[in-house]
Amino acid sequence: MSIKVKLIKPEFVDKRGYISRLVDNNEFHFTTVLYITSKANTIRGNHYHKKDYHYLYCVSGKFKYTEKTLTKKRPKFEWVILKPGDLVLSRPMIAHAMEFLEDTIFLAITTEPREQDLYEGDTVRVKIV
Numbered sequence: 001m002s003i004k005v006k007l008i009k010p011e012f013v014d015k016r017g018y019i020s021r022l023v024d025n026n027e028f029h030f031t032t033v034l035y036i037t038s039k040a041n042t043i044r045g046n047h048y049h050k051k052d053y054h055y056l057y058c059v060s061g062k063f064k065y066t067e068k069t070l071t072k073k074r075p076k077f078e079w080v081i082l083k084p085g086d087l088v089l090s091r092p093m094i095a096h097a098m099e100f101l102e103d104t105i106f107l108a109i110t111t112e113p114r115e116q117d118l119y120e121g122d123t124v125r126v127k128i129v
Helices: 116-122
Strands: 005-007 012-014 017-019 032-038 043-049 054-060 063-068 077-082 086-090 095-100 104-110 123-125
Touching: 077 086, 116 123
Parallel strands: none
Antiparallel strands: 005 086, 012 017, 032 104, 043 095, 043 123, 054 086, 054 104, 063 077, 063 095
16 A cells, blocks of 8 residues: 555646646546535545545645555555645545645545445445544
């Protein structure tokens, strides 16, 4: 397990503004893009997904993203600080949590539907932070 953070930079810039490519791959089929706001000193996550992969893209603010492997013999924790422009991939069967250090806006780009009953069926709650 190793958290890989990618800083997304503009790939096209002109007098109108810029264009940044957040995700462009053939590995995953995405179903949902969520725009999420979180207040400073709050926590989201503390769960893992059975099937869902999702990218987290920090639009504004700052948060600590933590992952924990689910192996009982040697659970491993890793964390990174995400800032505006940072992108990280959250994989199935790896517990994750987000601690918001500032008021934050981020996008979650998911492979599984986010209707509440489907989401809950794919989510297992565990406390890691």
